[in-house]
Amino acid sequence: MTQELLASLGGLAARSGFTHVTWGHGVMWLVAAGLMYLAVVRKFEPLLLLPIAFGVLVANLPLAGLMEPNEGLLWRFYHYGIQWEVIPPLIFLGLGALTDFGPLLSQPKLIFLGAGAQVGVYITFFCAYLMGFDLKEAGTIGIIGGADGPTTIYLASRMAPQMLGTVAVAAYSYMAMVPLIQPPVMKLLTTEAERRIRMKRTRKVHPAEKVIFPVVGSLMVILLVPASAPLMAMFMLGNLFRESKVVDRLTGTCQNELLNIVTIFLGISVGATMSAESFLHARVIFVFLLGLGAFVVSTASGVLIAKLMNLLSRDKINPLLGAAGVSAVPMAARVVHKVGAEADRHNYLLMYAMGPNIAGVLGTLIAAGVFLTLLG
Amino acid sequence: MIELCAPMAGNVWKIQCNPGDRVTENEPVVILEVMKMEAEVFAPAPGVVKDLRVKEGDAVDEDDVLVLIEPE
Secondary structure (H helix, E strand, C coil), rough: HHHHHHHHHHHHHCCCCHCCCHHHHHHHHHHHHHHHHHHCCCCCCCHHHHHHHHHHHHHHCCCCCCCCCCHHHHHHHHHHHEEEECCCHHHHHHHHHHCCCCHHHCCCCHHHHHHCHHHHHHHHHHHHHHCCHHHHHHHHHHHHHHHHHHHHHHHHHHHHHHHHHHHHHHHHHHHHHHHHHHHHHHHHEEEEHHCCCCCCCCCCCCCCHHHHHHHHHHHHHHHCHHHHHHHHHHHHHHHHHHCCCCCHHHHHHHHHHHHHHHHHHHHHHHCCCCCHHHHCCCHHHHHHHHHHHHHHHHCCCCCHHHHHHHHHCCCCHHHHHHHHHHCCCCCHHHHHHHHHHCCCCCCCCHHHHHHHHHHHHHHHHHHHHHHHHHHC | EEEEECCCCCEEEEEECCCCEEEEECEEEEEEEEEEEEEEECCCCCEEEECCCCCCEEEEECCCCEEEEEEC
């Protein structure tokens, strides 16, 4: 009797995860702890980084099989949510319902600032390629500079799923650090006088414009870059819900319940892909360095495009607005406002900065579509 | 009489003065909250606060009158 009991206990121990822990697992647990610290204590994008941290932790528990293909719970979230490309478009449905195109429509030329900031994406793509990453990986690394989490995740899941967790963590971490990353770049490239430029009052936007624009604009983007259709179409629908003002219940759901639910599954799934095998490479460090470079260059290119526009036009725009083309909404817009207020406390740049900020979301979406078309 | 107007649409977060207070130029009189960011609104000239047109928690549009100030 006792022999059988001991044999059973021994069998239980042999099948327990404790006997199968490797140093790789341990390191990933530390990574998960680090991400949890960033999310909870430093409040870095907690809505994404906390579920991601959780995913990293439980996916790296030996024998738990949460990422076992066809069987694991987290694998199912990842497969049906991300590999089937359902979750990122749903996030865009929510984002569209939250977005107000008013500031952009009242001064359309700001769209060039959103476009200009995407230059960092392409420059980073070339640098990543030169550093030895293949085309698809380089494109995925480049899109980090677009500062758009769902787009980054969508592109990675299509082009370089082995890097999904890495680029997502890089993107969200740097988005949270935008108040640290952007101001030095902005101040380096502008004079005090330029930072004090006051923006002229812009025209009032008619409510009809705000309904027509998402439909017409999205159709044009989808026809131009068909690969952007899943994200663009859902973004358009969310915005249409919001601006029609006749489906407040649906808009509310998209902005709140839907977005929250999908965010939970997105975070868990993305984190769960970060296994020790996929994350513990030297190249991961280069991804983080390139990602940081992408943010810096995007900020710089946005500001420089604004200065270029000032050379060509009599109506001067405050070049700080170019930094808002980095589509961390609305963080980059807030940073622009703060840096502007440091130079002139009576300068209220926030709402003007929302124009390029929103334009940047579209710019990053288009860049992802371009990468998918040419490299995918 | 100076009408201190909201520089952008947002919510009135804090009112830093009461009717009858003396304010100096560039003293923050109202703090708005816009997209989770604080934005101070400053008195344009020295004077005495005559009337508060909004209370804390109100939503305001750009150019809505916040405070009336009698300049000195």
